[in-house]
Structure formats: structure tokens, C-alpha cells
Amino acid sequence: KLTEDERNTFEQVVKLKKDVIDKILYFEKQMSQAATVKDFATAFYESMEYFELPNQLMTERDELDLNGNHEKAEEIDQIWNGLIQILDDLVLVFGDEPMSMDRFLEVFDIGLEQLEFVMIPQTLDQVSIGTMDLAKVDNKQHVYLVGMNDGTMPQPVTASSLITDEEKKYFEQQANVELSPTSDILQMDEAFVCYVAMTRAKGNVTFSYSLMGSSGDDKEISPFLTQIQALFNRLEITNIPRYHEVAPLSLMQHVKQTKIALFEALRSWLDDEIVADSWLDAYQVIRDSDHLNQGLDYLMSALTFDNETVQLGETLSKDLYGKEINASVSRFEGYQQCPFKHYASHGLKLNERTKYELQNFDLGDIFHSVLKYISERINGDFKQLDLKKIRQLTNEALEEILPKVQFNLLNSSAYYRYLSRRIGAIVETTLSALKYQGTYSKFMPKHFETSFRRKPRTNDELIAQTLTTTQGIPINIRGQIDRIDTYTKNDTSFVNIIDYKSSEGSAILDLTKVYYGMQMQMMTYMDIVLQNKQRLGLTDIVKPGGLLYFHVHEPRIKFKSWADIDEDKLEQDLIKKFKLSGLVNADQAVIDALDIRLEPKFTSDIVPVGLNKDGSLSKRGSQVADEATIYKFIQHNKENFIETASNIMDGHTEVAPLKY
Known part of the structure; x- marks a missing residue:
């Protein structure tokens, strides 16, 4: 039998157990019915009210105060206020945004981690500097947010992961597997971080943004700041570059600060802008004081410094570059980009300091080597390939070439072995595209990785005719043509230049760049081929066909849902991704040979040529030029x-980078 005290204790335990279970069930019910952030925050607060948590906390705080334990009492106040502040912040930032319970609790937990107990500061005046996502800005008298520009706050969210946002959501729904945050979650987190930073100042908050970038481009303010300007009508906006005109004395608090501001003011004065007389007085005081004028001469010289190079003399130019120029096409293109860059690299022979470490290899070189190996094995007859043959040749080429890349680097780790498999997949996709293109073209690939120079070292190399500068100095050009395709009709040979590119941006023939010497490669290659008809085994009459780029890559086809996948359409979309780009001779014989399927109202998916209803070349789908125009470009x-x-x-060495 239980005693009276034991019975009372038992009843209290049962009552406490029932009370706790009721509260837990109430909390679980409230949270399970919530669907938005506002619903979750409301359910959380109502549950605390139901638990009588505010009354209990306030009672405990009062008792601590009465007992003289004021620090503990202050902590309870801060805990409760912080808890309410987090819920308010979540509602203000996310509002009626739909969110799962797990995600809400995760964000709520992040807010709890940011809570700190504020004690008496060690110093009354203190400046803390940090990034916005890490800075502790609670209870600071003044918060200064720097760089509130679009693109910085919020930072752009780029989809660079292997798994898309849609796939992440699908995994979470089907397999209950939580992956890294999706783009929309990251954007909401960015908004929350910014809101916390903007609303934690006790006294003032100042936003700073720039109107112009370092290169002179216009910059926009942050959309978050735009929203604040819409909410408050009396915000004070100060143009800092002009501040020295309005209140110059406020910038003269310290010698170093004064010198910096003085430099800006004098630079404006030299640009014929009006500046306050106080700055000229400040300059005279600093100049005449032995104690203050340290470094002033350096600042003044910077005001009038003109970064101009000196043109080299004839003797020095010959000493640097030699009595003849032996160079690749890219060297001449580099000069057009900036004469000083050419002078630094080829005149002064400046290079980055050698680092004794494993250097990154060039994937483009690997693709070139693999495609050359396979092309020579099949004599350029891509159309006879089938899937089995493609895989066989790819594996054979990779086994031959990859072990030679930086001492078998591509077999040194799991990452590089994965990269090797990816290279193989790209090569297989590329060969499938080449097979498709070869099936519908009369042009046949004949020569691969063909080198040219003034004096060929083998019979396979081509001759590059020597040009001469205005000073009488020989110009000897050298290089290598990735692929030469030929087609012969009525004793006339037509040639295509095919250049493999592993990056999409470089696989575009811009005739404006060609004209200004920024893109000299394709016209040079065509000129070399036309000069070497005998060495290439062509007829006496040789004409240009096409100057074309082939983009070696692994295409990605986008679709909205799995139901949109159609194998035939997918295959067509993949083929279009490999369509050759460049310039084509408008000669009818060339047009007919490039794609044998061409007919009225048809646009080729292998070359940049399309026909109108009447059989004429379409302007939208064709990149063509008549033969005379192509020869003019070559000349x-x-x-x-x-x-x-x-x-x-x-001896031109001007610092003149060309921006195109």
C-alpha cells in the first residue's frame, strides 16, 4: 500500500506526465497544420502562450532581481526578446512564403545560434569590421553597410552544381533525402542575412553604394536598398565624391585622412572643377610644415603622372625582335589586343614565375590529339562509323594518348579518372556528330593537324609565303590547321578549313574582328591552303569553300519534365548543338556540296546555310559571302x-588595350 505522501507524489507525477504530453501534442498539432512561415511562427508563439512560458520566465526573472542576481535576470529578458525578435524577423522576411517544417526549424535554429548575451563592453568606443554574413551586428550603436550594389547584395545565385534545383526537390520528396539548398532557398537566406544586418543597429544605420565601377561602367543600387527608399521618404543621401565641396573641414580630422582628401580635391581642381578655398589653404600649410609634409611630394607627382611608354628606336627593336619575325598567328592577334602586352611578352620576355607544381593541362590539346588519331585511323571517313566502332576507337585513342599527359596525370586520382571518362564521353558524342555531318556532305576530310612554315621540315607540311614589313624585314608565319576538307567538281577543287574549338566563345567568326586584325587565324589558314594546291594534291583551280568552326563539347539539352523527353527529338537537338559556324562561299557548287539535302524552305543543321521558298539563300539562316569578298578578306x-x-x-609599345 502507498502512504499518503507517496500517493500524492504519484498523482502529481501522473498529472505532470499528462500535462507534458498534452502540451507536446498541442505543439505538434499546431505545427503540422502550418504551411507558410507566418503560420509556423504563429503556431510557435501560440504554443509558448499555451505552455504559459512567458509568465514562468517573468516570474523567474523577478525572483532573480529580488535576490540581487541582476545579470541572470537580464539574460532571461534577452532570451525572451531575442526569441520574439527571431519570429518577427522570419515573418517580415518570408511572410506567406511556403516552407517545410524542417526548413523552418533549420532557419529558426540559425537565428538562435546568432543570439548573444550583451554584457558591459570593455571599451565604450569600438569599431568591428566583418562580412555581412558573419558580422555580429546586434546592439551596435551604428551599423555601416558598405557595397550595397546590385550583384553584391544580393549576390547572384549561379547553378553550378551537378544536380539541378528540380532534381534536388524530387529527391527530397521521393527519397526523403536532404541535399544542399536550392537557388530559391539561397536567395531567401540572402534576404534574411541582409535584413538582420539592417535592423540590428541601436542608433543609426548607413548604407554605402557606388555609382560607377573601376572600369567606368555604371552600377545599380541593391534592390534591397530600393525597397527601403520606397518605405521611407526622408532618407538623407550624400554624394561622397562631392563631400569635400560641402564640408571640407569635416574631412580634416587627421593628417593622413586630410592628405587623402586633399589629393581628391586637387585632382578635381586640375580637372577645372570648383573646390573650396580651404583645400588650397590646407595644401600650403602641409607643404610648408616639415612635420606634416612627409609623402606630400609623392601625392603631388601622382596628380600629374602620365603613364605613357616610349617608342623604341630601330636598333633596339632589332635587338629585341631580331632581323626577321618568326611568329604564330596568335602573336599578331596579341599585338592588336595591346601593343604593350606584346612588348612585355615578346620583347622583354616576361613570364609568370615558374612554380614547381603540377600544371593544369589543356583539354583542347587532348581533344585535338584524340581526334587526329581517330581521323587518321579511318582516313577521315566519319560516315562509316557505327556506335560500336566509335566506342572502340575512342577507347583505343584514350589508351594511347592519356598516359602521355603530364606523366599519366589522368590516372593519378579518382577525380582525374572521372575526368578521363568524361573526355571519352565527349569524344564519343563528337564522333557521332561528325558521322552525321559526313553522311550529308560531299566534302571529305583529307588532312589533319597540318603544320605550315616558311621551310617545311617534311613533305606533309605546307609552305607559308614570306611577307615583308615596310622596313624590309621578313615576316615568317607558322601554325597548324586542324582539318582540311576537299571536294572536286569539273576540275575545280573546293576546300573547307575546319578548326576545332573546345570553348563556345571562341567558335565564332566575327568579320569585324577579322577586319581589324583581332581574328586572323581562319583567313590565314585558307590563304595557306590556296597557296599549296600541289602539296595537297588538288587540281590547278582551287577555290575557298567554307571557313568553319567545330565546337568540341558535351551538349546539355534542357527539358521541363521527364514527360518531355523524346529520343528522336533529343537526337536532333544534340546534332544542332554541333552545327558548324563561320563563313561559307556563296558559290552554288559549294552550297550544294556542303549539305546534299538542301532544298527550298530548308535550313541545314550541319552548316550555316538555309534556303528561302524560291531557292535563294536566306539571310537569317545563312552565313555566306561571295568568292570575291572572301579573297578581299584574305588580302x-x-x-x-x-x-x-x-x-x-x-618600336610601338603603347599601353592601349583594345576593348571589343
Whole structure:
């Protein structure tokens, strides 16, 4: 039998157990019915009210105060206020945004981790500097947010992961597997971080943003700041570059600060802008004081410094570059981009300091080597390939070439072995595209990785005719053509230049760049081929066909849902991704040979040619030029070589980067 005290204790335990279970069930019910952030926050607060948590906390706080334990009492106040502040912040930032319970609790937990007990500071005046996502800005008298520009706050969210947002959501729904946050979650987190930083100041908050970038481009303010401007009508906006005109004395608090502000003011004065007389007085005081004028001469010289290079003399130019120019096409293109860059790299022979570490290899070189190996094995007859043959040749080529890349680097780790498999997949996809293109073209690939120079070292190399500068100095051009396709009709040979590119941006022939000597490669290659008809085994009459780029890559086809996948359409979309780009001779014989399927109202999916209803070339789907125009470009390209080489030997070293 139980005693009276034991019975009372038992009844209290049962009552406490029932009370706790009731409260837990109430909390679980409230949270399970919530669907948005506002619903979750409301359910959380109502549950605390139901638990009588506020009354209990306040009672305990009062008792601590009465007992003289004021620090503990203050902590309870801060805990409760912080808890309510987090819920308010979540509602203000996310509002009626749908969110799962797990995600809400995760964000709520992040807010709890940021709570700190505020004690008496060690110093009354203190400046803390940090990034917005890590800075502790609670209870700071003044918060200064720097760089509130679009693109910085919020930072752009880029989809760079292997798994898309849709796939992440699918995994979470079907397999209950939580992956990394999706883009929309990251954007909401960014908004929350910004809100916390903006609303924690006790006294003031200042936002700073720039109107112009370092390169002179216009910059926009952050959309978060735009929302604040819409909410408050009396915000004070100060243009800092002009601040020295309005209140110059406020910038003269310290010698170093004054010198910096003085430099800006004098620079404005030299630009014929009006500045306060106080700055001229400040300059005279600093200049005449031995104690203050340290470093002033350096600042003044910076005001009038003009970063101009000196043109080299004839003797020095020959000493640097030699009595003849032996160079690749890319060297001449580099000069057009910036003469000083060419002078630094080829005149002064400046290079980055050698690092004794494993250097990154060039995937483009690997693709070139693999495609050359396979092309020579099949004599360029891509159309006879089938899937089995493609895989066999790919594996054979990779086994031959990859072990030679940086001492078998691609077999040194799991990452590089994965990269090797990916290279193989890209090569297989590329060969499938080449098979498709070869099936519908009369042009046949004949020569691969063909080198050219002034004096060929083998019979397979081509001869590059020597050009001459205005000073009489020989120009010897060298290089390598990835692929030469030929087609012969009525004793006339037509040639295509095919250049493999592993990056999409470089697989575009821009005729404006060709004209100004920024893109000299394709016209040079065509010129070399036309000069070497005998070495290439062509007829006496040789004409240009196409100057074309082939993008070696692994295409990605986007679709909205699994139901949208259609194998035939997917295959067509993949083929279109490998469509050749560039310039084609408008000669009818060339057009007919490039794609044998061409007919009225048809646009080729292998070359940049399309026909209208009447059989004429369409402007939208065709990148063509008549033969005379192509020859004019080739001749102009030669003139660019001569002009560029002449400028080099004239000693031009201007800092003049070309922005296109």
C-alpha cells in the first residue's frame, strides 16, 4: 500500500506526465497544420502562450532581481526578446512564403545560434569590421553597410552544381533525402542575412553604394536598398565624391585622412572643377610644415603622372625582335589586343614565375590529339562509323594518348579518372556528330593537324609565303590547321578549313574582328591552303569553300519534365548543338556540296546555310559571302600582318588595350 505522501507524489507525477504530453501534442498539432512561415511562427508563439512560458520566465526573472542576481535576470529578458525578435524577423522576411517544417526549424535554429548575451563592453568606443554574413551586428550603436550594389547584395545565385534545383526537390520528396539548398532557398537566406544586418543597429544605420565601377561602367543600387527608399521618404543621401565641396573641414580630422582628401580635391581642381578655398589653404600649410609634409611630394607627382611608354628606336627593336619575325598567328592577334602586352611578352620576355607544381593541362590539346588519331585511323571517313566502332576507337585513342599527359596525370586520382571518362564521353558524342555531318556532305576530310612554315621540315607540311614589313624585314608565319576538307567538281577543287574549338566563345567568326586584325587565324589558314594546291594534291583551280568552326563539347539539352523527353527529338537537338559556324562561299557548287539535302524552305543543321521558298539563300539562316569578298578578306588579312609587324619593328609599345 502507498502512504499518503507517496500517493500524492504519484498523482502529481501522473498529472505532470499528462500535462507534458498534452502540451507536446498541442505543439505538434499546431505545427503540422502550418504551411507558410507566418503560420509556423504563429503556431510557435501560440504554443509558448499555451505552455504559459512567458509568465514562468517573468516570474523567474523577478525572483532573480529580488535576490540581487541582476545579470541572470537580464539574460532571461534577452532570451525572451531575442526569441520574439527571431519570429518577427522570419515573418517580415518570408511572410506567406511556403516552407517545410524542417526548413523552418533549420532557419529558426540559425537565428538562435546568432543570439548573444550583451554584457558591459570593455571599451565604450569600438569599431568591428566583418562580412555581412558573419558580422555580429546586434546592439551596435551604428551599423555601416558598405557595397550595397546590385550583384553584391544580393549576390547572384549561379547553378553550378551537378544536380539541378528540380532534381534536388524530387529527391527530397521521393527519397526523403536532404541535399544542399536550392537557388530559391539561397536567395531567401540572402534576404534574411541582409535584413538582420539592417535592423540590428541601436542608433543609426548607413548604407554605402557606388555609382560607377573601376572600369567606368555604371552600377545599380541593391534592390534591397530600393525597397527601403520606397518605405521611407526622408532618407538623407550624400554624394561622397562631392563631400569635400560641402564640408571640407569635416574631412580634416587627421593628417593622413586630410592628405587623402586633399589629393581628391586637387585632382578635381586640375580637372577645372570648383573646390573650396580651404583645400588650397590646407595644401600650403602641409607643404610648408616639415612635420606634416612627409609623402606630400609623392601625392603631388601622382596628380600629374602620365603613364605613357616610349617608342623604341630601330636598333633596339632589332635587338629585341631580331632581323626577321618568326611568329604564330596568335602573336599578331596579341599585338592588336595591346601593343604593350606584346612588348612585355615578346620583347622583354616576361613570364609568370615558374612554380614547381603540377600544371593544369589543356583539354583542347587532348581533344585535338584524340581526334587526329581517330581521323587518321579511318582516313577521315566519319560516315562509316557505327556506335560500336566509335566506342572502340575512342577507347583505343584514350589508351594511347592519356598516359602521355603530364606523366599519366589522368590516372593519378579518382577525380582525374572521372575526368578521363568524361573526355571519352565527349569524344564519343563528337564522333557521332561528325558521322552525321559526313553522311550529308560531299566534302571529305583529307588532312589533319597540318603544320605550315616558311621551310617545311617534311613533305606533309605546307609552305607559308614570306611577307615583308615596310622596313624590309621578313615576316615568317607558322601554325597548324586542324582539318582540311576537299571536294572536286569539273576540275575545280573546293576546300573547307575546319578548326576545332573546345570553348563556345571562341567558335565564332566575327568579320569585324577579322577586319581589324583581332581574328586572323581562319583567313590565314585558307590563304595557306590556296597557296599549296600541289602539296595537297588538288587540281590547278582551287577555290575557298567554307571557313568553319567545330565546337568540341558535351551538349546539355534542357527539358521541363521527364514527360518531355523524346529520343528522336533529343537526337536532333544534340546534332544542332554541333552545327558548324563561320563563313561559307556563296558559290552554288559549294552550297550544294556542303549539305546534299538542301532544298527550298530548308535550313541545314550541319552548316550555316538555309534556303528561302524560291531557292535563294536566306539571310537569317545563312552565313555566306561571295568568292570575291572572301579573297578581299584574305588580302586584307595579309595587309594586317604587314602593318602589325611594321608597327612592332617601329618600336610601338603603347599601353592601349583594345576593348571589343
